[in-house]
Amino acid sequence: MKQLITLLGILFVSSSLTQAQANCQETPPEGLSPIAAYSLFYENFRQGDYDFALKYGKWMACAKPEKLEGNPQFKLEKQYERLVTIYDEIARTKEDPGVRSAHLDTAQTLLNESLELFGDSPESRFDIIFDRGRFYQQNYDYIEDGLQKAYADYATLFEINPERAIDMGDGYYLRQALGNLVDKGNKEKAQALIDIVKPLVDGEKLEYIEEQQQELLGSPEEQIAYFTPIVKENPNDLAAWKALEGAYEETENRQKRKEALIKINELDPTYDSAHQLAELAKGNANYSEAAKYFNEALDRTSSDQDKVQLYLDLADVNINLEKLSVAKGHVQNALKIDPKNGNAYIKMSTIYGAAITQCTSDRKLEAQDRVVYWLVVDYLNRAKKEDPSVAATVNRQLPNYEAVTPTTEDKFFTLNLENGQEIKVDGSLMPCYSWINESTTVR
Numbered sequence: 485m486k487q488l489i490t491l492l493g494i495l496f497v498s499s500s501l502t503q504a505q506a507n508c509q510e511t512p513p514e515g516l517s518p519i520a521a522y523s524l525f526y527e528n529f530r531q532g533d534y535d536f537a538l539k540y541g542k543w544m545a546c547a548k549p550e551k552l553e554g555n556p557q558f559k560l561e562k563q564y565e566r567l568v569t570i571y572d573e574i575a576r577t578k579e580d581p582g583v584r585s586a587h588l589d590t591a592q593t594l595l596n597e598s599l600e601l602f603g604d605s606p607e608s609r610f611d612i613i614f615d616r617g618r619f620y621q622q623n624y625d626y627i628e629d630g631l632q633k634a635y636a637d638y639a640t641l642f643e644i645n646p647e648r649a650i651d652m653g654d655g656y657y658l659r660q661a662l663g664n665l666v667d668k669g670n671k672e673k674a675q676a677l678i679d680i681v682k683p684l685v686d687g688e689k690l691e692y693i694e695e696q697q698q699e700l701l702g703s704p705e706e707q708i709a710y711f712t713p714i715v716k717e718n719p720n721d722l723a724a725w726k727a728l729e730g731a732y733e734e735t736e737n738r739q740k741r742k743e744a745l746i747k748i749n750e751l752d753p754t755y756d757s758a759h760q761l762a763e764l765a766k767g768n769a770n771y772s773e774a775a776k777y778f779n780e781a782l783d784r785t786s787s788d789q790d791k792v793q794l795y796l797d798l799a800d801v802n803i804n805l806e807k808l809s810v811a812k813g814h815v816q817n818a819l820k821i822d823p824k825n826g827n828a829y830i831k832m833s834t835i836y837g838a839a840i841t842q843c844t845s846d847r848k849l850e851a852q853d854r855v856v857y858w859l860v861v862d863y864l865n866r867a868k869k870e871d872p873s874v875a876a877t878v879n880r881q882l883p884n885y886e887a888v889t890p891t892t893e894d895k896f897f898t899l900n901l902e903n904g905q906e907i908k909v910d911g912s913l914m915p916c917y918s919w920i921n922e923s924t925t926v927r
Contacts, residue, residue, distance in 0.1 A: 704731035826871025
């Protein structure tokens with residue numbers, strides 16, 4: 485502790501109730517009676533005249549009167565609180581760092597004495613330690629290890645009354661205390677604090693604790709070892725499942741990650757939980773399952789942007805399932821929301837290209853099949869017209885499809901068509917194209 489001031493007439497020892505007799509006046513100044521000095525002290529304190537208040541009140545910290553004749557409401561603990569405020573406020577007015585620190589040292593001593601004098605009950609002890617922590621935090625620039633002292637006091641609050649400490653500041657003091665212990669690598673104390681508060685919190689506070697727990701544990705293997713017995717004991721511990729999911733992803737354990745994601749989706753069914761399962765299933769080529777979860781995600785979002793992408797994802801998985809008419813419906817839904825989405829037009833061209841592949845799976849490509857490639861080209865051209873950002877992608881694909889459109893011989897001799905003529909791509913072209921039901925132009 486820094487040098488204590490003597491210019492204001494009090495000398496304290498911070499760690500005990502021992503008083504230095506010199507310069508510690510136990511009687512009121514100017515020959516005043518205790519009640520008169522107290523009255524001047526209180527009135528000046530109330531009006532914010534802290535220098536005068538100190539003049540008429542510092543004797544109480546030396547004399548420590550338990551009672552004050554003429555004032556049955558007198559409580560020494562309250563006077564200590566006021567004296568701490570006085571020294572703190574006076575310190576703020578001092579430009580000289582040494583003088584300011586000296587005032588703060590005295591306030592710190594008074595807080596420590598308050599804890600020894602009045603901290604008998606858990607409630608009083610909690611209040612004084614909290615006040616001291618706030619004092620350290622507000623004045624850490626002038627107190628050695630001020631922030632660490634503050635965080636240590638906040639951590640102590642959770643040992644005294646964890647429920648009250650958790651609710652204070654909407655979890656602010658929990659974050660300060662636990663975050664500091666984790667940052668400092670104090671695993672034993674951090675874990676002890678987590679064990680105290682975790683059964684008492686939920687929502688964002690629980691998520692924060694689990695994040696700190698993961699950071700504290702370090703490796704994903706350690707996290708798996710820690711959280712596995714937790715979910716066995718409590719299968720509905722959402723935060724623990726989320727921690728396990730992250731750890732399984734880091735260790736590339738796809739099956740275990742899937743199990744965790746399914747449980748998360750069950751406990752907290754959100755867009756994100758369904759979307760992650762859909763992407764995982766798609767990556768595993770499990771397209772039916774992917775479609776199920778993409779549809780769940782679709783039901784859980786109000787974002788048009790998300791909906792458009794989900795419809796295109798659903799089109800993808802249905803292409804892989806060879807459900808081309810279903811895939812087409814999803815692209816049409818995407819275009820209803822965003823008619824200028826170039827990727828949707830490209831996706832439609834992909835569907836019609838897949839239709840040709842499907843129709844010719846057991847035979848050679850015929851002139852009628854080549855007509856469908858005109859439709860594919862139509863959609864690619866529409867894509868870059870509506871959305872110039874996809875032009876480069878379209879330009880790479882166009883030559884491949886244009887090369888397989890009907891030849892001159894196909895047009896005039898096999899199909900009996902003329903340039904500029906409209907032709908239907910439906911069952912009249914070939915039965916396997918009946919679901920397409922669109923028109924294109926001979927060129």
